[in-house]
Amino acid sequence: MKAARARLLHAGPVPAPAALHEVREEFLAHWAAMGTAWGINRTMAQIHALLMVSNRPLSTDEVMADLQISRGNANTNLRDLVGWGLVRSVLRRGERKEFFEAEKDVWKMFCIIVRERRRREITPALSALDACAARTKHLRGADAEAFHQMMERLAEFVRLTNNVMEKVERAEQSSVVPWALRLLQ
């Protein structure tokens, strides 16, 4: 009580725990906003952020309490994060509860996201574009030919993207990618 009041009464260096809490909140909010802009739901991004900056694995209940969300919501999104491979569930011996920890290596994180987005979105998109190209190959007329050409160009570009992403996935071993990226600097 006294400490709290003291903080309000005189200006001075903010105590570390309070300051940290504040900055952490800001980070969670930013990460969530970023996620939203890239098609990831708010809660999932928030949980991910929370686990990224936690120095120990957290239980579902801790996540619920921290983010003020329901059990169902926490469970679903933790499950999804595990599905993405961005979060691992860890068991503590002697405890039945499940704990969760995020992959902390930023480069690995990036590789995982690239792998999953390739698998879930790029590869199917490529099939679709190839199909669109194939099905219009033999059609005649200016419209059809223009359409076909566009499909070819898009497919070619997505194929290149796909290949680049595939290389990035394997980057842990081959280290070609970090090298190429440095080259772009």
Add this chain to the structure above:
Amino acid sequence: MKAARARLLHAGPVPAPAALHEVREEFLAHWAAMGTAWGINRTMAQIHALLMVSNRPLSTDEVMADLQISRGNANTNLRDLVGWGLVRSVLRRGERKEFFEAEKDVWKMFCIIVRERRRREITPALSALDACAARTKHLRGADAEAFHQMMERLAEFVRLTNNVMEKVERAEQSSVVPWALRLLQ
């Protein structure tokens, strides 16, 4: 009339216009789905797709008719696409109506998207992360230090991303990027 009926009566090679229409619908749907997965609204992606495969500029009314959407919706999303630089508005002499055409060069399209996402999302994210790092630099304690370290690592990674994207933006001139990408093949 006769041609239409003939199509219904005997099995045979589908006439080009009908086949093209079908494939085009499929492409629009796929592009819209893809957009959604990457945080772009359905209609905007659909309009973009429509203009990409149109061999002439289209008016707002044509877009409305083709996609069966309201004037307000068409207008807003066309405006946004122009804001992204993915679509240009063109004026036909003697006509008061505005027409719209998409950037058709796939590589340029990509550069535009990279430029805009960098400007709208990456740069602000980087500022936020730097701020989070700076504000926890002097805090002591295991929690604060772990947090600070994570912020530094994330900021470093985003800074790299930012730089790579900046190079891609300028790729039209310098052509370093296509070269580096080929290297990754």
Add this chain to the structure above:
DNA sequence: CCGTGTTTTCAATATATTCTGAAACATCAA
């Protein structure tokens, strides 16, 4: 300044997505 064609705006509505909370389900130890 008026009339006409076009674009923009925005409150209301519709749709899509996310979240909750409680019940069902699992697992284990006694």
Add this chain to the structure above:
DNA sequence: TTGATGTTTCAGAATATATTGAAAACACGG
């Protein structure tokens, strides 16, 4: 088997996002 502990599911509620449509604003030629 029972009870304690933990997880999953999912219908309904809450929220966020997108869409409509009609009125207002605008731009221009006459």
